[in-house]
Amino acid sequence: MHDLLIRGADVVDGTGTPARRVDVAVAGGKIVALGDDLGDARRVIDATGSVLAPGFIDIHTHSDYAFPVNPRAESKIRQGVTTEVVGNCGYSVAPAPAERVGALREYLAASGPFYPFRETTFAGYVEEFPRTSVNVVLQVGHNTLRLVTVGMEPRAPRADEMRHMVRLLEEALAAGAIGLSSGLFTAPGAFAAPEEMLALGKALASRGAAYSSHVRNEAGGVFAAVDEAIALGESCGVHVQIAHVKVSGTENWGSADKLLARIDAARGRGVAVDCDQYPYTTATNPLRNLLPTWLQEGGIDVMLARIAAPGVRPRVADEIATRGCGAFGKLPSWDAVRIALTAAHPDYAGRTIAEIAAERGTDGLDAVCHVLTDDRGATRVILESMAEDDVRAILKTPWVLVGSDGVALAPYGPTSAGKPHPRYYGTFARVLGHYARELRLLSLEQAIWKMTGGAAAALGLADRGVVREGAWADLTIFDPATVGERGTYDDPHRYPSGIRAVIVNGDVVLDEGEHTGALPGRVLRRGPHGVG
Numbered sequence: 258m259h260d261l262l263i264r265g266a267d268v269v270d271g272t273g274t275p276a277r278r279v280d281v282a283v284a285g286g287k288i289v290a291l292g293d294d295l296g297d298a299r300r301v302i303d304a305t306g307s308v309l310a311p312g313f314i315d316i317h318t319h320s321d322y323a324f325p326v327n328p329r330a331e332s333k334i335r336q337g338v339t340t341e342v343v344g345n346c347g348y349s350v351a352p353a354p355a356e357r358v359g360a361l362r363e364y365l366a367a368s369g370p371f372y373p374f375r376e377t378t379f380a381g382y383v384e385e386f387p388r389t390s391v392n393v394v395l396q397v398g399h400n401t402l403r404l405v406t407v408g409m410e411p412r413a414p415r416a417d418e419m420r421h422m423v424r425l426l427e428e429a430l431a432a433g434a435i436g437l438s439s440g441l442f443t444a445p446g447a448f449a450a451p452e453e454m455l456a457l458g459k460a461l462a463s464r465g466a467a468y469s470s471h472v473r474n475e476a477g478g479v480f481a482a483v484d485e486a487i488a489l490g491e492s493c494g495v496h497v498q499i500a501h502v503k504v505s506g507t508e509n510w511g512s513a514d515k516l517l518a519r520i521d522a523a524r525g526r527g528v529a530v531d532c533d534q535y536p537y538t539t540a541t542n543p544l545r546n547l548l549p550t551w552l553q554e555g556g557i558d559v560m561l562a563r564i565a566a567p568g569v570r571p572r573v574a575d576e577i578a579t580r581g582c583g584a585f586g587k588l589p590s591w592d593a594v595r596i597a598l599t600a601a602h603p604d605y606a607g608r609t610i611a612e613i614a615a616e617r618g619t620d621g622l623d624a625v626c627h628v629l630t631d632d633r634g635a636t637r638v639i640l641e642s643m644a645e646d647d648v649r650a651i652l653k654t655p656w657v658l659v660g661s662d663g664v665a666l667a668p669y670g671p672t673s674a675g676k677p678h679p680r681y682y683g684t685f686a687r688v689l690g691h692y693a694r695e696l697r698l699l700s701l702e703q704a705i706w707k708m709t710g711g712a713a714a715a716l717g718l719a720d721r722g723v724v725r726e727g728a729w730a731d732l733t734i735f736d737p738a739t740v741g742e743r744g745t746y747d748d749p750h751r752y753p754s755g756i757r758a759v760i761v762n763g764d765v766v767l768d769e770g771e772h773t774g775a776l777p778g779r780v781l782r783r784g785p786h787g788v789g
């Protein structure tokens with residue numbers, strides 16, 4: 258007798274091939290049969306009229322901040338996500354040596370204010386990793402390695418510091434990280450020269466590990482920044498994942514096709530490079546990253562002292578006017594920057610910098626400095642920095658994958674504060690509902706491939722991301738007529754519509770839209786036959 262039988266669904270198997278109506282049987286956590294008349298099962302789900310797909314693989318997330326307080330991964334499970342890749346953009350919560358725990362907590366306060374930072378090695382972190390509803394793929398972050406080795410100093414590492422970073426990287430890989438992520442757009446990663454990244458790339462190559470990058474610049478410098486990531490893959494022979502590919506800044510809008518051609522050419526000459534995207538024109542980031550990188554040299558205290566010192570703000574204002582906001586380029590106006598979360602002024606959540614400036618009778622930069630000073634640099638914002646035409650050009654490119662760049666949140670408990678980016682709740686439903694069904698920008702099968710089989714191939718995941726006999730039973734059942742995002746910028750803590758059931762390693766985690774509380778997720782590690 259099977260554990261579970263799913264009857265009558267239109268199966269979109271994650272390979273890109275057309276849907277077919279077939280029953281699916283699950284036993285021992287795996288898919289054991291596809292066909293008709295598969296026999297008895299302890300549990301039968303009648304999925305007539307629904308689509309059955311592989312569980313979605315969220316290839317780019319920051320849910321590592323939230324798992325200790327939201328192990329049910331609510332906002333991800335409710336989208337149909339069954340595997341999350343964490344530790345992105347150069348940020349990981351480990352390793353955290355005793356003398357750097359405070360610095361790491363402060364550095365990541367704008368991203369994971371609810372994470373219980375404490376001293377740990379990467380091995381200790383993996384050892385104590387919470388049981389979660391989703392499978393988890395771990396990466397170690399370059400910003401974290403640099404912060405715990407060199408601090409926030411704008412210089413190259415000394416030889417002994419470089420050896421230490423390589424050793425920490427190798428320890429993390431041995432403990433279960435599948436690779437290194439970088440976040441070269443912001444301090445302290447921004448202080449690293451390409452040579453430093455190549456040295457780390459060689460350490461990755463010697464262990465068959467991978468590299469992912471939030472590249473050095475996503476505005477006018479995006480072409481050179483993407484070239485840098487591709488060059489690392491090409492010279493070190495490691496797989497490169499370019500995170501949340503975009504063209505940011507009004508002065509660069511319209512150049513998505515040029516950027517995609519660059520990546521396509523690298524793929525064409527055999528470089529192992531993939532990229533992912535979140536389907537929105539807005540980004541979310543710590544507010545301080547809109548300011549010039551030199552302001553952040555030395556850390557938060559020094560930054561706050563600088564923005565309070567006479568003569569600094571006019572220089573910053575001048576840089577923003579001529580070069581734009583840090584690595585994001587020029588923004589339409591301060592109306593385009595909205596507060597997501599600031600502990601010092603909870604009532605600011607959802608309001609724009611322009612509104613706060615008007616209320617205070619000052620300009621936008623003054624409002625920015627006011628909020629940053631009051632919450633010691635921990636403010637998080639949402640910024641309108643991309644053009645819809647570029648977002649669509651990227652999304653309809655067949656080889657671009659889908660990643661939320663989001664944190665698993667819940668509309669209750671510690672992660673329910675503020676007005677976070679709606680992508681944390683809506684990414685996958687938005688692609689399926691808005692872009693595939695309503696706008697017909699891509700077919701359902703293509704959209705699902707980008708979230709499943711395509712992501713599994715990029716990660717080297719063994720036996721996931723596809724519905725076939727012998728694969729792990731990570732499955733999502735949804736109504737193709739109603740699947741869609743329900744969250745908005747004003748009301749982001751809303752689960753999507755149309756997701757009926759989600760199964761992880763054979764266990765039902767979402768049952769008729771309700772979370773069962775099951776925590777069947779596993780930490781997936783690199784082994785001789787891939788990541789599994």
Ligand SMILES: [Zn+2]
Nearest residue numbers: 346471500501
């Ligand atoms: Zn990023």
